[in-house]
Amino acid sequence: MKTISILGIAAAIMILGASFVIMPAKNTAAPDKGSPASMSSIPDSIQKIFQKACLDCHADNGNGMARSHLNFSGWDNYSAEKQAGKAEAICKVLSKGNMPPKHFKQENPEVIPTAQQVDAICKWAQTLKK
DSSP: OHHHHHHHHHHHHHHHHHHSOOOOOOOOSOOOTTSSSSOTTSOHHHHHHHHHHTTTTSSTTSOHHHHHHOOGGGGGGSOHHHHHHHHHHHHHHHHTTOSSOHHHHHHOGGGSOOHHHHHHHHHHHHHHOO
């Protein structure tokens, strides 16, 4: 019984450890505007902010958990309604300072969107509402 408990604890620790996925390398490539799975419907000024602050995790080469919530590589495949909802959610998490994640911001302070950039994203998100 003690062995089963120890194995259970070890398994839980391994699962917890796996949830802290190592952050991917900075994504320096611009989104492919010619691809159907791109961000061509997002204004260039907003794309630049996302490129700097978001695409390291929220794109095809990024973090699996992050992509499950939002994958900019498939943005143009989202319906207009889904894009509007995602954009509103982006505005909320950025406004609260919840994204980029704390550990990522500590290692990459240059990626933190400015208040003006967050405002621009929120204004863009408002334009998507119908």
